[in-house]
Structures are given as structure tokens and as C-alpha cells.
Amino acid sequence: MGRERVADIVVVVLAGVLSLSGTVTQVPILREPYDLFVFCLLVASALSLWFRRRAPVAVAWLMATLAIILVAAVRVWPGLTPGTRLEPEITLLPAAVPFAAYAVAVFARNRRLAWPPLVVVAAIAFLGAPPSSRAIAVAGMALILVGAPAVLGRYVVARAERVRRGHHLRAEQARRQERLRVAAEIHDVVSHRVSVMVLQAGALQLTAADEASRQAAGQLRTTGCQALDELRDLVGLLNAAGPAGSANTGLLEPMPDLSGLVESARSIGTIVEVDGAEGPCLLPPVVGRTAYRVVQEALTNVHKHAPGARVRLQVRHLPAGIQVCVRNTAPTRAGDAVLASAGAGAGLLGLRRRIELINGTLHAEACADGGYRVQADLPSVLPAAGESP
Known part of the structure; x- marks a missing residue:
């Protein structure tokens, strides 16, 4: 009981x-x-x-x-x-x-x-x-029996609310401190090592004897630079002082080109239908890269978990941002069990946290026809400095 x-x-x-x-x-x-x-x-x-x-x-x-x-x-x-x-x-x-x-x-x-x-x-x-x-005695008795318990009840509710708000503020402070710690770790460790890798790849591109090595070094350097941009975005969003770098400078860039991801998926046999938004789409760089990662993760999951499925990619302009939706039909053949078990859902979990950092939402759910839908609603305006996402 x-x-x-x-x-x-x-x-x-x-x-x-x-x-x-x-x-x-x-x-x-x-x-x-x-x-x-x-x-x-x-x-x-x-x-x-x-x-x-x-x-x-x-x-x-x-x-x-x-x-x-x-x-x-x-x-x-x-x-x-x-x-x-x-x-x-x-x-x-x-x-x-x-x-x-x-x-x-x-x-x-x-x-x-x-x-x-x-x-x-x-x-x-x-x-x-x-x-x-006596009227005074009657009024006093009514006050004691009715008014006093009611006032006591309101005091208990107000005190409980203060305690709840205190717990919420302490939890929020702990989250902010953890975000600061993670941001510092990314900046001091990961960013430093990736920067070293980019420099080494650039040096190799200049000194390599054969063309194939120079091309591989150039691709490695380009990938490293992209990783640094994304790391700077994440560090800025995790930083309590507000997004840094290009995350919230007011700079807007075109939506990243998704054709490379689509062609890569088609090259391994996946049928991808693209329903793109009309007209140019200017977004903060971190939002555009997040949309790119949504499509990348969704297509990767189709390859791993739904071989033979047809995919429909939709990009829609919204008044407050952009919506990216990747929906696939049911798989037509069994997939590679080892490949399907790799990651164990960590990709979508990390993607969800990244989207929440910019005040976006992610919906990932199975469909009635046996397919799967991944939809991200991303804002066109990021939290201002000092605001909590």
C-alpha cells in the first residue's frame, strides 16, 4: 500500500x-x-x-x-x-x-x-x-476551520514548487557544466588531433610521388576540414557562452548539396527518389550540415537494415526553417546481419542529440507498410548567445 x-x-x-x-x-x-x-x-x-x-x-x-x-x-x-x-x-x-x-x-x-x-x-x-x-468568536472559528487549512495548503504547494524549481535549476546547471566539459574536451583533444591529421594530409599531398597518393591525401585533407567545421559547430553549441564560429554569426549559406549522397546510394543499387524544395535555401552553416547528416544517416540505415527498399527524399521549406524527410519502403531481401548490428542505433541517438542542440526535432519511426521514416524539422534561427537550447 x-x-x-x-x-x-x-x-x-x-x-x-x-x-x-x-x-x-x-x-x-x-x-x-x-x-x-x-x-x-x-x-x-x-x-x-x-x-x-x-x-x-x-x-x-x-x-x-x-x-x-x-x-x-x-x-x-x-x-x-x-x-x-x-x-x-x-x-x-x-x-x-x-x-x-x-x-x-x-x-x-x-x-x-x-x-x-x-x-x-x-x-x-x-x-x-x-x-x-459572539460574531467575533464565530468568525474566528470559521477562519480556523476553513481559512487556516486553505492557507496552509497554499503554503505547502508554493514550497513544493520552489523545491521543484530549485531541483530543475540545479539539474540545468549540471547539464551546462557537462556541456562545457564536453566542449573543452572536443576542442582540446579531438579538434587538435584532427587538425594535425589535416596538416599531415596537406603535406603528403604536396610531397607524394604518384598521383593516386596525392588524390587520396587531398580527399583526406578535405574530409578532415569538413570534420573540423562540424566540430567547431558542436563546440559552439555546447559552449554556455553561446554558439561560436560559424554556428551563430548571422552568416547564411546555401543548403549543402545532397546529390553526392543520393548518387552514392544509387551506386550500390538503392532506388532514391528526390523531391527537393523549390528555390534557394539559405541556412546557418550548422543547420545545413545537420540536415546533410540527417540524409546521410538515413540512407546509411537503409543500406544496412532495408536492402532493396525504395527511398523517397523530401526537402521542404518551412516558415521557421527546413524539413528533411527520408522514407523507405519495406526491404525486399535479407540484409547482412553483421552490418545491421554495427552501431546498434548509436547513429540516430547522436543525431537526435545534435538536432536538439539547435532546437530542432527528430522523428524516427517504423511505418505500417514495414518501412521506416526519418524526419527532421530544423530551425532557420539558432539560439542567441546565453540562451539554453
Whole structure:
């Protein structure tokens, strides 16, 4: 049994005990027929507290209704029989009222609907008091039984909210610190080594004796330079001071050419249909390269997991950015098990994190026809310096 259920049982039992005590002290139980009726009302109010978490406002209105009936039962109904009128002390309210007032303040989703039943209960307590009672004493009792629990409930909610916000801020700070650490590591280790590789490839391109070696060194240097550009993008996005380099300088570049990826996929037998957006598409460099990586990863996954499938590549201009969608049909033949197991989903996971860094979204899901769809919605405006993605 959970803690909430235990608390519910304790509250119901406590309200029931207080109801019994109030009945014995103020209404002599079983001496007259209406005494049993009043007792049943008080027990019903206690039992209704079981639902105070799920329907706090309804329980509060029930308390208001029971309070009206209670006042009528004790002050009006007994008066119909000569000699049986009772004069209860100060005010008449179900013992469950404080618990209901607290529950309304804590569990009610709509605050505007939470307070009217409490006002009604307090008004009934004031109007139902015997004429001999002092107004100040009646108002004080209503404040203690209705107002104080409600205020306590709001204080508990506000304190819990402050604690939650504190936890969120600490978690956000920890994430920012981790991003700084990763950015520093990429910059100090990975970028340095790739730079050395690019320099060595450039030197080899100049000194190689044969043309094939010079071409291979040139391709290696070009690939290394592209890797450095992407590393600078990632370092800038991970940096808490804001994207650096070309990530957020306001510079816009054309969408990277996807024809090389398409031709590469076609060269190994994959049928690729391209539905490109009309007109030029200018994007921040990091967004364009991310779109390129989406297509690259999606086509690679088709080659690994869906041999023989047909692929449709769509690029759409959106008011707030660009949408890239790669959808393939079901595979027509079995693939290489060793090739399919390589990576184990790490590519899409890394791609998703990269896209989230620029406030984009990635949807990767299986389709009803046995195919698969990878769709990325990328923004045309990156977070400003100091903003959290």
C-alpha cells in the first residue's frame, strides 16, 4: 500500500473520530431521531475525504451542502418538536471541513473553482451560529476551520514548487557544466588531433610521388576540414557562452548539396527518389550540415537494415526553417546481419542529440507498410548567445 493510500485512510479515520466526538458532545446521539440523522451526515462527510485527491472541489461543495443540511437538522428540525431545540456551541460544521479545505488548496487544478465552496462553508458557519454567540468568536472559528487549512495548503504547494524549481535549476546547471566539459574536451583533444591529421594530409599531398597518393591525401585533407567545421559547430553549441564560429554569426549559406549522397546510394543499387524544395535555401552553416547528416544517416540505415527498399527524399521549406524527410519502403531481401548490428542505433541517438542542440526535432519511426521514416524539422534561427537550447 502506497503512502498516499495510508494518508487517505488516516485522514478518513481521524475525521470520523472527530465527527463522533462532536456528535457526542454537541448532539446527544440516539436520544432523538434527528440525532442519528446528524451523525450519518458527519460520517458521510468523513468518508467523502477518500476522494479529496481526485475531486477536491466536488468534496468541498459536498461539505458546503452537508453544512447546510446540518444547520437545518440541528437548528430547524428539532425546533418542530417542543422542548427538543439544541443550542450548539458557536458554530456547526462537519469535522471533515478542515481536511477538505486543505485538499482544495493543494489538489485543485483550477484555483478559481477552488475558493467558492470554501467561502460558502464559512458563510454557513457564520449564519448558522446561534444568536447568543459572539460574531467575533464565530468568525474566528470559521477562519480556523476553513481559512487556516486553505492557507496552509497554499503554503505547502508554493514550497513544493520552489523545491521543484530549485531541483530543475540545479539539474540545468549540471547539464551546462557537462556541456562545457564536453566542449573543452572536443576542442582540446579531438579538434587538435584532427587538425594535425589535416596538416599531415596537406603535406603528403604536396610531397607524394604518384598521383593516386596525392588524390587520396587531398580527399583526406578535405574530409578532415569538413570534420573540423562540424566540430567547431558542436563546440559552439555546447559552449554556455553561446554558439561560436560559424554556428551563430548571422552568416547564411546555401543548403549543402545532397546529390553526392543520393548518387552514392544509387551506386550500390538503392532506388532514391528526390523531391527537393523549390528555390534557394539559405541556412546557418550548422543547420545545413545537420540536415546533410540527417540524409546521410538515413540512407546509411537503409543500406544496412532495408536492402532493396525504395527511398523517397523530401526537402521542404518551412516558415521557421527546413524539413528533411527520408522514407523507405519495406526491404525486399535479407540484409547482412553483421552490418545491421554495427552501431546498434548509436547513429540516430547522436543525431537526435545534435538536432536538439539547435532546437530542432527528430522523428524516427517504423511505418505500417514495414518501412521506416526519418524526419527532421530544423530551425532557420539558432539560439542567441546565453540562451539554453
